[in-house]
Amino acid sequence: MRRPPLVSGGLVRRTGLAPTVGWLLRTNRVLSPITDLRRASRFAPAFGGGSWPHGPVSESRVSRWESGFTPVPHAAVRRYEELLLLPPNTLVAPLDNLYRYVAAAEPLRLTLCRDTLPDDPSEGLDNLLDLAVAAAPLTGGQWDDLTAALVADPRIRLVPSASWSTITDRLVAEMVMSDGVDWLQRHEALNRLLAHPVGCQAAIDSCASLARDRENQVFIETVCALEATGHPDAARHVFAQLRDPTHQRARVGALLAAMRKLTVGHFTEEQVADLVPLVVDLLADRDTAHLAAQLAAGLPLDRDRRYRQFLARHRTPVTTPPDTLSRQQTLAARIAYAASAEATHDQVLRADPILPVLVEDTLFHPSPDVRLYTRFLVAATPYRAALAAALANELGGGRLRHDPALAEAILDSLRILGDRRQQPLVERLAIADGVPTAVRVSAAHAVGHLGDGVARTVVEHAAARLAGPPDGTGGDRPVLEAIIYSLGINGRDDLLRELATDPRLPATARRSASWWLDRPAYVRRSASR
Incomplete structure (x- = not known):
């Protein structure tokens, strides 16, 4: 079958892949807590060494990478991580996935070019x-x-x-x-x-x-x-x-x-x-x-x-109605401004034109793939914590009642962008009365990604609401299943064992908890490494 033209959507479609990658690198450098490296004139002389075996680079080369005029090789991205003291793969992992998604075809080659592989690939x-x-x-x-x-x-x-x-x-x-x-x-x-x-x-x-x-x-x-x-x-x-x-x-x-x-x-x-x-x-x-x-x-x-x-x-409309698009863009701009004002050290990126586009794609893009990769892209920047706080703030003000779809999109975004600071809010939403079931399910799925563990009170509350009919019908069944997922991701074996043996719960819930406990120990240990 003839392949139709790929529309990758989102920021990449609008600005191109190379400028998107350049924005990621520049944002991490300019907003780095290492103040000496925020200026390219100091960053470039420090670039030689570590994962970059090609000697010094010029300030103009850094500028070409960060503006998208020159492709950035794998070793250079690694060197950004090293110089900016980022955990290994903070930048490489999202870019590997983004490059492959945009490539579309299923390329065997590594799309974020590895220029430092050994001459003999079998080595090691x-x-x-x-x-x-x-x-x-x-x-x-x-x-x-x-x-x-x-x-x-x-x-x-x-x-x-x-x-x-x-x-x-x-x-x-x-x-x-x-x-x-x-x-x-x-x-x-x-x-x-x-x-x-x-x-x-x-x-x-x-x-x-x-x-x-x-x-x-x-x-x-x-x-x-x-x-x-x-x-x-x-x-x-x-x-x-x-x-x-x-x-x-x-x-x-x-x-x-x-x-x-x-x-x-x-x-x-x-x-x-x-x-x-x-x-x-x-x-x-x-x-x-x-x-x-x-x-x-x-x-x-x-x-x-x-x-x-x-x-x-x-058929889903190809374009968003103008009034809806305007509301989405206004909301995205407000969230982006709040995050930018919190994260920036000076006025350099205060008017960052890219961030509102990313926020808009994170919440509203029709493609789940684009939303996913955009969330990971933003999570790899110093905007992450401030953006998570701004998103969590939007969950108030009647959003749950008037726009549950937006609440779900925010909670799904917090699965990647959030941390333990948003955990109490998300836990409350998972078990709150009067909140739509779909929103509570999104919250229950998200909570396992936000901290070191799900609070016992949340699990007990969800289990108590489901306890009763042996068939486990009703809106609380998917909520408890989502909480069990969060326990599995967290490795909370103590609470999983309690649920797996709780006679009040339907057999499906008990089996769900048992499934996580039955995963091989080496798989569970490795999955978090």
């Missing part, structure tokens, strides 16, 4: 492979090195062939339990293996196998990961979850994957035709109608006369 590979198959702890950085070496020389063959499955099974298992930069690195590592000429089959099978497991607790990203490869088996598994999903969240993941695969041309003409009646059915389902409408927007209206008028009525 054997040790990393031994760690991966021996159930030893692996960090996100080691997954990065392992998959970078495999991609650098696709002729490398693993013996026995089962090693591919061992590696990809473990990688997927760690990815669904990890968070933040740890998740980004494993997500990129999986994308690399999904593009590998040999490893792709094992990677597809690992995702599909976990998605078919009805006891699995993380469905969306497991199925959605299949968007990264054009292999026919990936499309087959996506269609299977659209037709007969293991879980409603698996169908959501399949819809997200289908949007991307349709955009980049992974589906054949016959598969696009098969997609039309499926989308029509999903448009009638309240739980999937919104995503199905977005998928319908990408379907050709001349595909099937029987559905043409129906699809035309339900």
Whole structure:
């Protein structure tokens, strides 16, 4: 099938990838707490050394990188991290994922060019492979090195062939339990293996196998990961979850994957035709109608006369109505100004024209992928804490009553941007009376990403509300399931054990808690490294 032009959306579509990357680097330098390095005239002379083996750089070269006129190599991004005392991979991980997403095709090469790989890619590979198959702890950085070496020389063959499955099974298992930069690195590592000429089959099978497991607790990203490869088996598994999903969240993941695969041309003409009646059915389902409408927007209206008028009525508008767009832009500008005023040390970035666009994309962009990658991009800057505080402030003032969709978008953003300072507010929302169920579910999912653990009182309150009918019906069931997810991400085994053995709870809730406890210990240890 002929591939339609890719519209990556968001800031990258409007300004280009290189200027976006340059903005990330410049923002981190100019807002760095290391005041001596805020000026390029002092930053450039210090650049030589560390991960940058190419000697000194000029001030003009730094300027070209940060303005987007010159591509930035991997070693330079690493050197920014070192000089600005950022944790390793703070900048590399989001850029690796962003580059690959914009590339669209499934490139085997590393799109954030590694110019410092060893001449022999197998150097050190054997040790990393031994760690991966021996159930030893692996960090996100080691997954990065392992998959970078495999991609650098696709002729490398693993013996026995089962090693591919061992590696990809473990990688997927760690990815669904990890968070933040740890998740980004494993997500990129999986994308690399999904593009590998040999490893792709094992990677597809690992995702599909976990998605078919009805006891699995993380469905969306497991199925959605299949968007990264054009292999026919990936499309087959996506269609299977659209037709007969293991879980409603698996169908959501399949819809997200289908949007991307349709955009980049992974589906054949016959598969696009098969997609039309499926989308029509999903448009009638309240739980999937919104995503199905977005998928319908990408379907050709001349595909099937029987559905043409129906699809035309339900296609999501390509453009946002002017009055809605104006309200969104006004809100984004207000949040961006509050964050900028808090984070900036002087007037240099006070009028940053990029930040309001990023805030707008973080909250309102129709593509879940664009929202996700934008949140990670902003989280990699000194704006992060101030932006999280400004977003949390917006949850007051009647937003929950008058605009629950915005409240959900803010809570989903706080999963990536927030920290323990927003945890008490989000915990209160998860169990509050009079708050829409969808908002409480978003809060319950977010709380596990904000601090060191979920408060016992929150768990007890949610469990008490659900205790009663053995079938676990009612609006509180998804809230408790989301809280169990947060406990799993946090590694709160004590509370998980209590829920797994609580006779008041429905069997589904007890099994959900048990699933997290049953994950291999080495997977759980590695997922947070």
